Structures are given as structure tokens and as C-alpha cells.
Amino acid sequence: MARADVLVDLVKAVSSSDQLSFRKSVEILIQEERSKGHRILADRLEKVLRAHSSQAALSQAPAPTIRQLQTKSISQKDLVVELIPERSLESLVLADSIRTQLREVIDEQHRAELLHAYGLSPRHRVLLAGPPGNGKTSVAEALAFELMVPLIVVRYESLIGSYLGETSIRLKALLDYVRTRRCVLFFDEFETLGKERGDTHETGEIKRVVSSLLLQLDDLPDYVVVVAASNHPELLDRAVWRRFQVRLELPLPTRAQLTAFVTSISERSKVNFGLAAETVAKRLLGLSFSEVEEFCLGVVRRAVLDQKMDDAKTIASSRLEQWKKRLKPTNKDVLNE
Numbered sequence: 001m002a003r004a005d006v007l008v009d010l011v012k013a014v015s016s017s018d019q020l021s022f023r024k025s026v027e028i029l030i031q032e033e034r035s036k037g038h039r040i041l042a043d044r045l046e047k048v049l050r051a052h053s054s055q056a057a058l059s060q061a062p063a064p065t066i067r068q069l070q071t072k073s074i075s076q077k078d079l080v081v082e083l084i085p086e087r088s089l090e091s092l093v094l095a096d097s098i099r100t101q102l103r104e105v106i107d108e109q110h111r112a113e114l115l116h117a118y119g120l121s122p123r124h125r126v127l128l129a130g131p132p133g134n135g136k137t138s139v140a141e142a143l144a145f146e147l148m149v150p151l152i153v154v155r156y157e158s159l160i161g162s163y164l165g166e167t168s169i170r171l172k173a174l175l176d177y178v179r180t181r182r183c184v185l186f187f188d189e190f191e192t193l194g195k196e197r198g199d200t201h202e203t204g205e206i207k208r209v210v211s212s213l214l215l216q217l218d219d220l221p222d223y224v225v226v227v228a229a230s231n232h233p234e235l236l237d238r239a240v241w242r243r244f245q246v247r248l249e250l251p252l253p254t255r256a257q258l259t260a261f262v263t264s265i266s267e268r269s270k271v272n273f274g275l276a277a278e279t280v281a282k283r284l285l286g287l288s289f290s291e292v293e294e295f296c297l298g299v300v301r302r303a304v305l306d307q308k309m310d311d312a313k314t315i316a317s318s319r320l321e322q323w324k325k326r327l328k329p330t331n332k333d334v335l336n337e
Contacts, residue, residue, distance in 0.1 A: 009021060009024075009025045023049065026045060026048075026049045027049070029045060030042045030045045030046055030049070033045065078155070078158040079154070079155055079158050079159055079170060079173065079174045079177075080152050080153060080154055080155060080174065080177075080178075081152070081153045081155060082150050082151070082152050082153075083141070083144075083150065083151045083152075083153060084150060084151075085141045085142070085144035085145035085150070085151045085184075086141070086145065087138055087141045087142050087145055088142060088145050088146065089102060089103070089106070089142040089143070089145070089146050091142070091264075092135060092138055092139065092142055093135075093253065093257045093260050093261045093264070093289070094135070094139075094250075095257075098248050098250070101246055101248060102126075102139065102142070102143065102248075104123075105122070105123055105124075105126065105143070105225070105246060106143065106146045106147060108122035108123055109122050109124070109147055109223070109225065110147070112222065112223065121222045122222050123222075123245040123246055124220075124222045124223070124224060124225045124226060124245075125217065125225075125226045125228075125243055125244045125245050125246070126143070126225070126226070126227045126228070126244060126245075126246045126247075126248065127190075127228050127229075127230070127233070127241070127244035127246070127247045127248070128140075128227065128228070128229045128230070128248050128249075128250055129229075129230050129231075129233035129247070129248070129249050129250070130231070130249050130250035130251055130252075131231065131251070131252060131288060132231050132288065132290075133288030133289060133290030133291055134250045134251065134252060134253065134288050134289055134290075135250050135289050136188070136229035136250055137186070137188060137229065138289075139227070139248075139250070140184060140186040140227040140229070143184050143225060143227060144183070144184035144225075147182070147184065147225065149181075149182045149183045149184055149225075150181075150183050150184070151183070151184050151186060152178055152183050152184065152185050152186065153186045153188065154174065154185070154186065154187050154188070156189070156192055156193075158170075159171060159174065160192075167209050168208060168209055168212040171193075171209070171212060171213060171216065172212070172216060175216045175219075175220060178220075178224050179220055179221055179224055181224075182223045182224070183224060183225070184225045184226075184227060185224055185225070185226050185227070186227050186228075186229070187226070187227070187228040187229065188229050189229070189230065189231065190228035190229060190230045190236065190240075191230050191231075191232050191233075191235040191236055193209060193210070193213055210237050210239075210240070213240075214237075214239055214240065214243060217243050218243065228244065252286065252287075252288060253288070253289055253292070255278075255281050255282060255285050256281075258280075258281035258284060258285065258287075258292055259277045259278050259280075259281040260277075261281075261289060261292060261293070262277040262280045262281055262292065262296060263277040265293065265296040265297070265300070266296070269296075269297075269300045270309060271299065271300045271303045271304070271309045271312055272309065272310055272311055272312060273296075273299060273312050273313070273316045274311045274312050274313020274314070274315075274316055274317075275313055275316050275317065280296075280316065280320070283320050283323075283324075284320075284323070295319060295323055298319055299312055299315050299316050299319050300312075302315045302319075303315055
């Protein structure tokens with residue numbers, strides 16, 4: 001074919017988006033250039049053609065089907081974060097009733113073989129509820145520490161997919177992975193997955209995820225301790241509640257608990273706040289453990305930098321005044337928390 005005809009066909013193919021004709025025309029040009037000894041130009045044309053073909057294939061690729069998603073290899077590291085627990089149960093400031101129930105779960109897990117011999121299973125599903133910052137994550141870590149197993153935290157940004165059925169498939173892959181070992185599996189903000197199915201504002205996809213979650217929780221072996229935490233337990237499906245054998249509420253700390261908490265931070269950091277722990281607790285009453293910890297660490301940082309670790313009264317008093325005037329969340333912020 002004459003070069004002029006090839007160029008005309010090439011322009012027609014581009015204007016009509018005819019990929020097959022475009023490829024044939026370019027291949028003819030490449031052959032002509034090679035026959036003339038123009039090897040460098042022919043190689044450049046061939047390279048451009050390969051790149052164009054690859055891009056065209058990607059742009060025309062259909063969305064993955066459910067079967068493709070099922071057979072797709074999902075990396076476990078994308079679904080979870082595995083942590084080595086460092087916080088013991090004794091290091092936490094908890095109500096005696098809560099500590100007793102957690103100790104019972106730990107004892108049942110340690111003596112599971114004895115229970116199995118009598119046809120019984122240790123409890124292994126714990127639901128924690130309460131305002132944010134009051135120790136739900138710390139309790140999960142402490143359970144893992146006492147059981148001497150890893151803490152596996154679910155990553156929702158990787159678990160929740162955009163395609164129909166994708167979340168349920170990834171959830172199954174996740175639970176298939178954890179069932180192969182002794183561990184504590186932690187779901188924070190559990191209402192993300194376990195929302196009430198009767199909610200008219202939720203989609204059918206969420207309802208399918210909840211149904212899948214319930215079936216798979218039932219199927220987990222008793223050596224996998226599942227801890228679910230929720231700031232809004234009222235949003236959880238009623239069938240989700242039934243799956244958890246131990247349900248604990250972690251409310252805002254009392255003045256006595258805050259006193260013990262402030263004392264422990266002062267002793268651990270070797271900083272004398274210069275104020276009685278009871279006084280600090282009284283001034284900070286109504287805050288969560290995490291907020292009080294941040295206050296105390298702020299005093300510790302300043303005391304270290306100012307070399308006033310033996311007497312940080314001036315720093316602690318100044319910080320108390322700052323916290324009294326600090327920005328607080330609005331009602332809207334609280335509702336969306």
C-alpha cells in the first residue's frame with residue numbers, strides 16, 4: 001500500500017475510534033520503515049503502538065464481577081493491623097465489676113480445655129459501649145496482653161468496598177484468616193458494620209453485610225476473642241447484641257478513678273505535679289480518660305523542657321486555666337462523633 005493511502009486510513013481510524021484499523025495502519029508503516037532501513041523510527045513507532053494498545057485495553061476493561069472479586073487475592077495486611085499488646089489489665093483504671101467480668105473471660109480462655117472436657121466453651125465475644133476516650137481500645141489491648149496473643153485491629157478503609165458484595169467477601173477473607181490462630185480481634189466503631197437492619201435509611205448492601213457478619217461471628221472458634229467497641233450502641237442491630245456473651249459499659253470516669261489515673265501518670269513519668277491528684281481530678285471531672293491523659297502529658301512535657309520535674313505546680317495550675325477556656329465541641333460535633 002502506498003504511504004499516502006496508509007496515512008489516509010490512519011486518520012480515518014483515529015477519527016472513528018476504530019482501534020483495529022488504527023493498529024493495522026501503524027503496523028504497515030512500521031514494516032515500510034524497516035524495509036527502508038529506518039530501524040530507529042520503526043522501533044519508536046512500535047513502542048508507541050504497544051503503549052497505546054495497553055491503554056486502550058485498560059480503558060475498555062469492564063468492572064470486576066462478583067466471581068472475579070471472590071477469586072481475587074486479598075492481602076491480609078490491607079485488612080488488619082496486627083499489634084503486640086503492651087498494656088496489662090492491672091494498669092487500667094476500671095470499676096471493680098468490669099474488671100471482675102474481664103478476669104472471668106481471661107480465666108475461661110486459659111482453662112478452655114477443662115471446659116471442653118465438660119462440653120462447654122469459654123466465652124469469647126465481648127461488646128464494649130460508652131463515650132469515646134474511656135478505654136475501650138485499652139481494654140481490648142489488655143485482654144490480648146493477659147491472653148498472650150496478638151491484637152488484630154480491623155481496618156475499615158480497606159474492608160469496606162465499593163462494589164456490590166465486595167465488603168461481605170472481604171469480611172469473610174478476614175475472618176478466615178483470624179480463625180487460623182489464637183488472637184484478639186478488635187472492631188472499633190462497630191456500628192459501621194453492625195447497623196440495625198430495620199433502618200429505612202440504610203441500603204440493601206448494608207443489610208447483607210450485617211447478615212453475613214452474624215453468620216460468620218457464629219462460626220468463629222472460641223479461641224478467637226472478638227471485642228467490638230461502639231460509641232453508639234443504640235445503632236446496633238438487635239441480632240448483633242445477642243451474639244455477644246459479655247456486654248460492658250465504660251462510662252465517664254468518676255472522681256476517684258481520675259484521682260488514681262492522675263497519680264499513676266505522675267508516678268510513671270516521675271513528675272511531681274505540685275497539686276494533689278484529688279484536686280486535679282476535681283477540676284477535670286466530666287472529661288474522658290483520654291482527655292485527662294492528654295492534659296497530664298502536656299504538663300509532663302512542659303516540666304521536662306523547663307527542668308521542673310520535682311515541682312510542676314506552676315505549670316499544672318496554668319494548664320488547668322487553659323483547659324477551662326479551651327475550645328469545646330458543639331452539639332452537632334457531639335452527634336457526629
